[in-house]
Amino acid sequence: MDSEVTPVHTEITLVVNGTEHRLRVDTRASLLDTLREDLGLTGSKKGCDHGQCGACTVLLDGRRANACLALAVAHDGAEVVTVEGLARDGRLSPLQEAFIEQDGFQCGYCTPGQLCSATAVLDEADRGWPSAVTGDLSADPVLDDDEIRERMSGNLCRCGAYMGIVRAVREAARKTETEEARA
Amino acid sequence: MRPFVYERATSADEALRLHEDGAFYLGGGTNLVDLMRLGVEEPARLVDVSRLPNGEIELRPDGSLLIGAAVSNSDLAADRTVRESHPMLAQAVLAGASGQIRNLATVGGNLLQRTRCSYFQDADKPCNKRNPGSGCPAREGEHHNLAILGHSEACVATHPSDMAVALAALDATVHVQGRDGERTTPLRELHRLPGNEPQRDTVLDPGDLITAVEVPPLDIPSRYRKVRERASFAFALVSIAAALDVEGGTVRDVRIALGGVAHKPWRALRAEEALRGAPAIGEEFQRAAEAELDLAEPLRDNAYKVPLARNLIVRTLTELGEQS
Numbered sequence: 003m004d005s006e007v008t009p010v011h012t013e014i015t016l017v018v019n020g021t022e023h024r025l026r027v028d029t030r031a032s033l034l035d036t037l038r039e040d041l042g043l044t045g046s047k048k049g050c051d052h053g054q055c056g057a058c059t060v061l062l063d064g065r066r067a068n069a070c071l072a073l074a075v076a077h078d079g080a081e082v083v084t085v086e087g088l089a090r091d092g093r094l095s096p097l098q099e100a101f102i103e104q105d106g107f108q109c110g111y112c113t114p115g116q117l118c119s120a121t122a123v124l125d126e127a128d129r130g131w132p133s134a135v136t137g138d139l140s141a142d143p144v145l146d147d148d149e150i151r152e153r154m155s156g157n158l159c160r161c162g163a164y165m166g167i168v169r170a171v172r173e174a175a176r177k178t179e180t181e182e183a184r185a
Numbered sequence: 186m187r188p189f190v191y192e193r194a195t196s197a198d199e200a201l202r203l204h205e206d207g208a209f210y211l212g213g214g215t216n217l218v219d220l221m222r223l224g225v226e227e228p229a230r231l232v233d234v235s236r237l238p239n240g241e242i243e244l245r246p247d248g249s250l251l252i253g254a255a256v257s258n259s260d261l262a263a264d265r266t267v268r269e270s271h272p273m274l275a276q277a278v279l280a281g282a283s284g285q286i287r288n289l290a291t292v293g294g295n296l297l298q299r300t301r302c303s304y305f306q307d308a309d310k311p312c313n314k315r316n317p318g319s320g321c322p323a324r325e326g327e328h329h330n331l332a333i334l335g336h337s338e339a340c341v342a343t344h345p346s347d348m349a350v351a352l353a354a355l356d357a358t359v360h361v362q363g364r365d366g367e368r369t370t371p372l373r374e375l376h377r378l379p380g381n382e383p384q385r386d387t388v389l390d391p392g393d394l395i396t397a398v399e400v401p402p403l404d405i406p407s408r409y410r411k412v413r414e415r416a417s418f419a420f421a422l423v424s425i426a427a428a429l430d431v432e433g434g435t436v437r438d439v440r441i442a443l444g445g446v447a448h449k450p451w452r453a454l455r456a457e458e459a460l461r462g463a464p465a466i467g468e469e470f471q472r473a474a475e476a477e478l479d480l481a482e483p484l485r486d487n488a489y490k491v492p493l494a495r496n497l498i499v500r501t502l503t504e505l506g507e508q509s
Contacts, residue, residue, distance in 0.1 A: 009188045029191040029231075032218070052219050053286055065259070065288040071215050072289065075191045076233050119285065126284070131263040134279040134417065139268040155417035156283025 014078035018043065019087030027074045034058045034069035037084060045085035045114045049158070056157035059115035060084050066122035068156075085114035088121060096181075097121055097174040106170035108161035116157050120171045123153045124178060145175045186221050193233040197362045197396055203232045204392045210234045212294030213257070215286045220299060224308040225315060235291060239396050242267065248402030254293030254360075254395045258282070258348070261292060271400060273407035273426050277351035280411040283418045293395040296349055296359070296375065299386065300342035300448075301420055303327055313339045314383040321383075329486040330414075330422055333494075334447040340383030341484060344376055344449050345420050351409055352398060353450035354426035354442035360397040363390060372398070376449030383448070405430035405438060406508040410501050412445075412493060421445035423494045427501045431465040431509035439502070441477075443494055453477040456498065465506045467499060474498040 010029045015022060018041060025040055034051075037043045037060070049057030051070045058069040061083035088095045097120055100106065107113040127149070130142045135152045143149055150171045151164075159167065194200035200210065207229035211217060220226040239253030244266045252261060261267060262278040282290065304310045304323050311319035323331055323341050331341045349372065357372040375387050389395075407428035413419040424444035430437045439460045441453040456477035463469045474495040481491050 007188060010190055012191060029189055030186045030221075051222065053215055053283075056283065056285060059285050062288075066285045067289050068215070068285045071213075071218050071286070073191070073211075073214055073218060073231075076193075076211060076214065076235065078193075122284065126263075129263070130265075131259070132268065132275065132279060133284075134276070136279075139272050139275055140265075152417050153284055156285045 012075055014075055016074070016077070016079075017081045019083055025074070029073070029075045031074045032070050033060070033062070033067075033072040033074045033077055033082070036074040037069060037082070043084050043086055046118075047111055047114055049112065049115075054158070055112070055115075056119055057112050057115040059118040059157065061118055061122060064125075066119050083118070085117050088117060095121070096177045097124065097170065100170040100173040100177070101167070104170040104173055105166035106163055107159075107166070108163050112157060112159045112161075116154070116159065116167055119154060119157045120167075120174070123150070123171060124175055126153070127175065128178075145172065147172065150175075186224075187227040187229075189228050190230045191233065192230065194237060197234075197237060197239075197394055200232055200234050200237065200394050201362060201364065201392055203230075204394075205230065206391070208232055210293075210394060212255070212291035212297075213286075213289035214294075215282070215290045216294065216298040220306070223306055225299075225306060234293070234394065237396075244270065248404070250400040252292055252398045252400065254291060254397055256292045258287035258290045258292070258295060259284070261348075262287065271351075271355065271403050271407070273403070273409045273428060274348070274351045274355065274400065276409035277347040277424075277426055280409060280421075280424070281347040292348070292398055295346055296352075296372075296395060296398075297387065297389075298345055301345050302331060302342040305342060314342060314379075314386075317382075317384050324484065328484045330420070330445070331484065331487060332447050333481045333483045333487055333490045334443075334451050335378040335480075336448065336482065336484075337379045337381065337383070339381055340379035340448065342379065342383065342448055343445055344386070344447070346450070347409065347411060347421065347424060347444060349376070350424055350442045350444035350450040351426040352400065353452050354407075354428060354440040355400050355403060356440075357398050357400045359395055360399065361389065361393050362396050363393040367396075369399070373450070373452055379448045386448075403428060406505045407440075408501060408505060410497060412497060423490055423497055425494075425497045425501050427498070427505060429465070429502055429505035429509055431506050434464055434466075436460045436463050436465050436469075441498060441502075443498075446481075446490060446494060453498070455480070460502075465502075465509070467503055470499045470502040470506075471495070
């Protein structure tokens, strides 16, 4: 084999959904391919493989990211949560339940990415992160429908379940707020 | 994708040491990894600079900001200080990409991202930027979203960054570490017009590493506005970063930079000059916008950008004048 096309491998550690994995990866491998091919976690989907559709969205060190644009080797030591890790003790997260209740999907292909993305949207809003439609940057944003649409714009749905997705995120945000108020 | 060696640098000195011919620095990878997958870039070695100790935003006593090159786009836009002191900068960053991409993308990488001209991104097509001397199909082909200002026979590409447009209006400077040590470059001089060398996006030399961006204080109303083909997650057709200071009905200070119109963030110096000392009224904003856009040389399918840019300037200045 020509030395120019000899793959380069390296060892990395990933903590995925709470479990530590020691892996030998090709430096070219995306985090997405590593999750799907090496770890068998096929929940994260390959839509466009260019960061444009969001089907591959995972939580990377607590933040949503396109796993297709992340090189696995560059995230050695990272903690990753995929759609398989959103449920706790066999119970769906409030957001997952809201997607079911509000018809937030049809074919389901984009749903794992939508769920991971929306999980982060709730967290980002909680931390007071603004968005492009936030009028007053000095105030804490309120997750109204315009804010949800803008914040979820990195996730495409070819079935057009957007109405249900917006309702689901709105409902989950409301439930989370109610729970926080009770606590 | 061509195989490559991956190295992670822990300091700027180490990054420069690890950088050799055929190497690329890797930040968040949101553009570079995609270009590698498309076969547009084929680095033999990646030097990961995303974990260098320059991931902080510092507000200095004089009100200026020092933003580390490894700061993520998300952290920059969410920073309370930046939102209060330089709202135009936070707005510009939030106008770009998606929430997922902004989490990965770094400040340094945002500045050095490549054009999204469809010919540049298609390794099977001629492109003077990707393959010098091969020609520019965009001049006669698909160019509705490409440059109207400062383009050349060789290249009509635009720079895609929103953040860089705000930084151009803010007179930011870029801290660069190179083979001969550290230096600073005004952001407005970092990116080039294409001329006969469209393969060079910036004035940086091979191995140069952007370590930080310094932003002078801003104490006048400012805003960033972007027009695109869908409501979110799209590159600008035209965008504007503007700041305006009005006193007694007269323009005391004004900054205008345009995005989506040229190979670099386009600082509208002609318009600014026409406005300084002029009455802060719509007719003057219009006159100033036209003075700038007299320089425009639209292509067959992008002449719509001229009135779009003009209207964007007039509307944004009018709004800022009401706040001033």
